[in-house]
Amino acid sequence: MAHLKFNNLLFFIFLFGGIFFGFSQNYQVLYKVNFRPKKEKADLKTEYMRLETLGKSKSIFYNFINKKDSVNSLKGDQTPYLRFTVIQGDKNYKYYGNFNDLYFVFNEPLKVDWKINNKTSDFNGYKVQEAKIELDERKWIALFAPEVPITSGPYKFSGLPGLILKVYSEDGDYSFEMIELTKYTSESYINSFQTSRFVAIKKKKIETFISNFLKDPGAQNFKLVNSYGDSFDYNFSGNRDNSYKDMNEYVKGVFEKYDNPVDNKIYLLIF
Template sequence: MILNLKLNNLLLFTFLFSGMFFGFSQNYQILYKVNFRPIKEKSDYKTEYMRLEILSKSKSIFYNFINEKDSINTLKGDQTPYLRFTIIQEDKKYNYYGNFNNLYFVFNEPLKVDWNISNKISDFSGYKVQEAKIELDGRKWIALFAPEIPITNGLYKFSGLPGLILKIYSEDGDYSFEMIEITKVTSKSFINSFQTSKFIQLKKKKIETYISTFLKDPATQNIKLVNSYGDEFDYNFSGKKDNSYKDMNNYIIEILGKYNNPIDKKIYLLIF
């Protein structure tokens, strides 16, 4: 039996009662509403939607839902996504796929699962949930998970809880993920169209160094910016710190100012 409840008068929250079997013979898609503060000096928040697909008992993919054209886009409007990354969890590890200045990179690390689980039980949208805490990517997180939904793969890099995470938020208030829908997969999985071959395997430390070097003096680098419509802009450093160099530095600083509070504090994005 499926019960639909209105959320913010916009979206429907689909519940699967605990009597229904959450098996892995059929996969699940879980949609999250993400509220976050892109600029740490401001109190303005932005909303995006991300989807978690459970592909098997040990494998999942998490991605920005704007990648797909669906009727829900009419609720989101025309927007440039900030959370442009894809994460695949498998066998207690995750692969993070990202892009910075046309560097399409992927790095992998073990999943962090050292949760501090509380015995405190509360209700969240009709489910009994427990609270758990963890530190990840320079932030402290609080999760509400439902033991009655035996899905241990989580959104983003979160994993290992004995139940699906329905909500998770950072203690600093900068990021919040809230599940608004869970359904069985009825369409082609996003992973079938995701082109992993264009990403270069690198160590996370090397990516952090690359980004850090770029941020110190952006206009001394060759720069390629691509917006969400596919429009491209190329800049090549002439070797001289002339007006073109100064203009580009100012432009990049302005772009970086649109999103200077990434969820992983060392993995920045260029939002053009």
């Protein structure tokens, strides 16, 4: 598996007349994600996520924080907040996530109504164009490289005529920036990703489920599991006693660690 450095990539494209990036190949694209976990604070958190392209029209995007790789030294030891996986097809995507021990997946059409600016500029050694889109109640700006014809992008972004090198929200809360491009021939993560444990549910029902839980968590049973496998179980006794009140306060504190999800809807409980 060869790692392609930014300053050598243009040379290879020129040398092989673009054949190097034929869609018959599979690629891994590592993104550095900077985001603001708490709406009312300016502090940013960094995580790493990887996009794997699978042939012409399929990709998987997932958190890379617990995967062993050469970038481990960059990532450190931390609990991931961006615990979701997105699998893109030709026209649709599947979003895999979990909340309160419910592993869910919903399927929706890809949004591709980009507004592309034809002016070019340089970004990390690439000629890029700018494109804008509204997605998940945020306005986004993307820089993409037409010379790298990969149409899948990070998160739910797709449909641009070139690889997205950076995409960021205008509010400054989220930024995905490519830091590594790798050609690979080994098995994709999608082959080991256990989709069977996820239940297919409409996105609106997931949003309602989360909203109802957060209104009164102490009146429900729940299980919290962190990235190290540590778990915490709580069972509602049926009485709104001190234990119930304590749990409501506890979950409120857990929820406030990450109250600014990328789509403003699918919240996670981080402890």
